[in-house]
Amino acid sequence: PDGERVSALLLIDTGSNTRLILTAPFVRKHRLVERFPSARMTASYGINGLTTSPLIESRSLKLGTAIVDRPNTGLSRETSGLHASADFDGIVGAELLKAFRVIVDYPRRQLIVAPK
DSSP states (O other): OOSOOOOOOEEEETTOOOSEEEOHHHHHHTTHHHHSOOSOEEEEEETTEEEEEEEEEOSEEEETTEEEESOEEEEOOOSSSGGGOSSSSEEEEHHHHTTEEEEEETTTTEEEEEEO
16 A cells, blocks of 8 residues: 555465455565554455454555456464465455456466456
């Protein structure tokens, strides 16, 4: 929201009901909860059960050549489980992906995200 651009390694989770949630280590590293306080919350249900996170509106998200304007973004504060992982920076879920045509090219290890 403040215009700072950051790169993130994102996990694609087509079974997730979220748009975008950033992991707790990434949120702490960039001090996102402190920089962007929010009274709005998001809830997601997955392998770790029900989790809630502050919800902000990011300026944009670029996935390859696809750009998502003003995506709702959860800021994880979890201490265990997938949303607390340091192996990646965030999760892109089906709620965001459904706006695109998504092609998984396994032989080339590529994910192609294109407008519908």
